[in-house]
Amino acid sequence: MLSYEAIQSFVFQEARALDERRWADWLEFYAEDVEFWMPAWDEDDTLTNNPQNEVSLIYYASRSGLEDRIFRIETERSSATIPDTRHGKSISNLEVLSQDENSVKLRFNWITNSFRYDILDTYFGYSEYTLDTSGPKPVIKKKYVVLKNDYIHHVLDIYHI
16 A cells, blocks of 8 residues: 555656646656546536547547557647747645555646746646556556646646645
């Protein structure tokens, strides 16, 4: 079983790899069969609950989707990253929701500041992770992200969340 400090370190290291644009390192935090999902808000101000038949802001059913996203960022085939976007994330209120010998479920709040087109945008929300801890190092099996912004001025990408 992982200590709270080890879980916190894992979350901080993943965020730092993303903020530092160490894309290959960032991908190593994810299991091959990870589900990465950021649902959208519907007209009733509730989150969509099925990425298969409702709108999502981001949805990848496996790590290959994340790998494709990174490929587009690295090869300048991403309108979300041209011109280059500077960003930094702060994490707070990390809670361990449950833990057993093979997994950890956790939740935390985040705020990301992003600078693009001479404009500073702030994105905020929370994330819930399920970590697989059965191997030599933890990996993210499920990443569920709730963006709480009402308006998004620029194209949103994985590093904003």
